[in-house]
Amino acid sequence: MRQSTILDVARAAGVSRQTVSNVLNSPGRVRPATRERVQRAIAELAYRPHASARRLRTQKSSTIGIRLDPMTDGISGSVLDRFLHALTEQADAKRLRVLLFTAKDPDDEILQFRRLTAGADVDAFVLTSTFHGDPRTEWLIDNALPFVTFGRPWGIDDMNDPKHLWVDVDGYSGLREATTHLLGAGHRRIGYIGWPSPSGTGDDRRRGWREAMAEAGWSEADLEPLHVATEEGVAQGADALHRLEAAAGAIDAVVCASDSLALGALIAARGRMPVVGYDNTPIAASLGFSSVEQPLDKVAEGILELLTGAHGGRVSRDGEQVSDPRHRLIAPHLVVRDAPVLSGEHS
Amino acid sequence: MRQSTILDVARAAGVSRQTVSNVLNSPGRVRPATRERVQRAIAELAYRPHASARRLRTQKSSTIGIRLDPMTDGISGSVLDRFLHALTEQADAKRLRVLLFTAKDPDDEILQFRRLTAGADVDAFVLTSTFHGDPRTEWLIDNALPFVTFGRPWGIDDMNDPKHLWVDVDGYSGLREATTHLLGAGHRRIGYIGWPSPSGTGDDRRRGWREAMAEAGWSEADLEPLHVATEEGVAQGADALHRLEAAAGAIDAVVCASDSLALGALIAARGRMPVVGYDNTPIAASLGFSSVEQPLDKVAEGILELLTGAHGGRVSRDGEQVSDPRHRLIAPHLVVRDAPVLSGEHS
DNA sequence: TTGTATGCGTTATCAG
DNA sequence: CTGATAACGCATACAA
Numbered sequence: 162m163r164q165s166t167i168l169d170v171a172r173a174a175g176v177s178r179q180t181v182s183n184v185l186n187s188p189g190r191v192r193p194a195t196r197e198r199v200q201r202a203i204a205e206l207a208y209r210p211h212a213s214a215r216r217l218r219t220q221k222s223s224t225i226g227i228r229l230d231p232m233t234d235g236i237s238g239s240v241l242d243r244f245l246h247a248l249t250e251q252a253d254a255k256r257l258r259v260l261l262f263t264a265k266d267p268d269d270e271i272l273q274f275r276r277l278t279a280g281a282d283v284d285a286f287v288l289t290s291t292f293h294g295d296p297r298t299e300w301l302i303d304n305a306l307p308f309v310t311f312g313r314p315w316g317i318d319d320m321n322d323p324k325h326l327w328v329d330v331d332g333y334s335g336l337r338e339a340t341t342h343l344l345g346a347g348h349r350r351i352g353y354i355g356w357p358s359p360s361g362t363g364d365d366r367r368r369g370w371r372e373a374m375a376e377a378g379w380s381e382a383d384l385e386p387l388h389v390a391t392e393e394g395v396a397q398g399a400d401a402l403h404r405l406e407a408a409a410g411a412i413d414a415v416v417c418a419s420d421s422l423a424l425g426a427l428i429a430a431r432g433r434m435p436v437v438g439y440d441n442t443p444i445a446a447s448l449g450f451s452s453v454e455q456p457l458d459k460v461a462e463g464i465l466e467l468l469t470g471a472h473g474g475r476v477s478r479d480g481e482q483v484s485d486p487r488h489r490l491i492a493p494h495l496v497v498r499d500a501p502v503l504s505g506e507h508s
Numbered sequence: 509m510r511q512s513t514i515l516d517v518a519r520a521a522g523v524s525r526q527t528v529s530n531v532l533n534s535p536g537r538v539r540p541a542t543r544e545r546v547q548r549a550i551a552e553l554a555y556r557p558h559a560s561a562r563r564l565r566t567q568k569s570s571t572i573g574i575r576l577d578p579m580t581d582g583i584s585g586s587v588l589d590r591f592l593h594a595l596t597e598q599a600d601a602k603r604l605r606v607l608l609f610t611a612k613d614p615d616d617e618i619l620q621f622r623r624l625t626a627g628a629d630v631d632a633f634v635l636t637s638t639f640h641g642d643p644r645t646e647w648l649i650d651n652a653l654p655f656v657t658f659g660r661p662w663g664i665d666d667m668n669d670p671k672h673l674w675v676d677v678d679g680y681s682g683l684r685e686a687t688t689h690l691l692g693a694g695h696r697r698i699g700y701i702g703w704p705s706p707s708g709t710g711d712d713r714r715r716g717w718r719e720a721m722a723e724a725g726w727s728e729a730d731l732e733p734l735h736v737a738t739e740e741g742v743a744q745g746a747d748a749l750h751r752l753e754a755a756a757g758a759i760d761a762v763v764c765a766s767d768s769l770a771l772g773a774l775i776a777a778r779g780r781m782p783v784v785g786y787d788n789t790p791i792a793a794s795l796g797f798s799s800v801e802q803p804l805d806k807v808a809e810g811i812l813e814l815l816t817g818a819h820g821g822r823v824s825r826d827g828e829q830v831s832d833p834r835h836r837l838i839a840p841h842l843v844v845r846d847a848p849v850l851s852g853e854h855s
Numbered sequence: 856t857t858g859t860a861t862g863c864g865t866t867a868t869c870a871g
Numbered sequence: 872c873t874g875a876t877a878a879c880g881c882a883t884a885c886a887a
Contacts, residue, residue: 166880177858182882209626213563214880217863229593242589246576249608259608261596279556395794447742524874529866561864564879
């Protein structure tokens with residue numbers, strides 16, 4: 162059974178194929194009566210425009226490429242998973258496709274950019290986990306390819322004069338909320354376990370904790386022994402809690418930069434104190450500890466908005482101005498859980 | 509800067525554009541001298557065939573569609589993640605692209621099948637988590653669309669007369685190996701925590717445990733109190749271990765159908781016995797318990813072999829023909845870990 | 856509002 | 872072994 166083409170529809174509806182094309186692309190230009198007749202024919206023949214033909218004609222693929230990160234080592238791997246799902250779902254609503262690719266390193270990724278755009282497979286990219294001075298973003302800017310990053314450029318003035326379009330989750334406010342919640346629950350000595358500086362994301366989250374504590378009356382000096390930096394990982398989180406207690410003595414609660422660290426701290430704490438994580442991974446849900454949830458559907462929405470510009474639907478061509486702010490900062494929210502699986506039971 | 513086309517290359521090399529096409533698609537038909545000249549021109553102009561044009565002409569998209577499962581609730585969500593990565597990477601080597609889509613339910617997924625194939629976006633599908641009497645596979649078969657499933661059809665005779673192409677991991681042998689390993693380490697009373705019947709995957713894994721135990725001398729009757737079925741989840745795993753001990757008394761070790769269950773059991777066991785999981789998720793690695801690893805790159809490889817063989821694809825290596833069987837059963841392997849983070853420390 | 860002609864970049868056919 | 876010609880399905884000026 163051959164796929165029906167626009168010509169079949171035209172014949173069936175008794176119009177020219179041009180009219181069919183108009184019904185599809187600019188319905189306003191066709192008289193309602195004819196339009197309806199054409200649409201009926203389309204439905205009867207189960208006609209679908211041939212994507213490749215359309216792309217060849219329009220010179221746009223309506224496809225966005227995203228690199229599948231190999232770094233699945235962490236507990237937080239599921240974040241990319243969920244983000245991908247949200248992105249795909251919302252892209253679909255805008256008639257955009259999501260194409261996957263992989264790359265070994267930033268240079269290889271640039272090679273893929275070139276390959277995918279040269280072949281017109283993709284006409285925009287979504288980048289995750291960018292860093293300061295990222296060669297990928299510079300290459301994309303130099304080559305005038307549309308892209309949005311999930312993550313700030315971490316440049317001089319990201320808000321008012323960003324180097325490129327970006328969407329990010331406000332880790333600062335996330336940790337601030339987590340800390341404030343613990344303070345509100347009566348905890349005083351709240352520690353923080355995070356990553357070593359300099360780290361855009363890490364420093365931002367630590368600042369959220371620090372400012373919430375400062376508002377509760379803590380001085381910079383008193384806060385100093387209450388935080389500790391470590392690499393990502395469960396064992397590292399456990400170790401960090403021990404170091405924290407060694408340096409600061411008794412602690413009432415602890416907030417962490419990630420669920421991995423939180424899990425480690427939780428194990429080390431053995432129920433002595435509440436632990437709050439970040440990312441709200443399945444692990445947090447399973448073990449019943451609070452965690453900061455990133456609204457990934459909002460992130461995906463923001464990315465697509467930025468990508469398609471004001472006139473949703475197609476990816477904006479280069480040179481086309483995007484009207485509104487060139488970024489979206491999404492506020493996360495704390496998911497509070499009070500039923501710790503790990504510490505609650507005793508044999 | 510306009511993309512260079514095949515015509516530009518032809519002019520630069522002083523040949524007709526057809527010759528360029530031949531150099532690309534059937535190099536054998538072009539004289540080496542000319543071929544080299546053309547290839548130099550291609551390199552100089554950084555020419556890449558326009559994917560859409562080629563697809564329009566060949567009526568093949570060289571793209572495989574895969575649904576992004578929404579069920580990321582479990583700890584094992586990262587399995588799909590890793591599989592996707594492996595699939596994308598290997599598809600790339602075969603010049604295939606991977607396109608994502610989402611669907612709310614099987615019916616919606618069928619709608620997406622129709623949409624994606626009608627638009628010629630995709631010409632084959634990869635299905636995950638199939639079940640007995642799956643409407644999706646039936647629809648694809650009825651419409652003669654190429655597809656391979658990750659997971660057996662769970663029909664009458666999957667091995668010799670499968671309903672469709674499939675690749676699966678041999679959960680039976682995985683659990684068998686896990687159990688044998690524990691037996692070899694001197695454990696006698698080894699319990700099993702799995703999912704309720706009927707479940708193709710679940711029953712298969714339980715059989716692995718059962719037969720390993722039978723070989724060690726256990727009778728069906730004696731084995732009965734040593735296994736328990738529960739829904740997926742960490743809390744469920746913990747509960748299951750308690751039920752197991754209540755029914756069977758002292759237990760030496762326990763093997764589980766998933767890392768989620770294993771994590772629950774591990775928490776409930778509090779270091780009293782070794783626990784072995786399935787999927788080798790980051791959680792297993794972080795907490796230091798053994799788990800059965802699914803070789804997802806092998807799975808991806810098998811899927812692509814079956815797929816390219818199915819729609820007249822290329823030869824795999826050195827002119828070797830792809831072998832006959834319409835399926836691949838991949839053997840997993842146990843990753844042994846002896847450094848439990850959870851049970852090892854005491855305050 | 857509708858129809859006609861043309862080309863997007865590629866590959867297949869079939870002639871030299 | 873090479874080169875001219877004809878589609879693939881669609882969308883857009885332009886004419887009616």
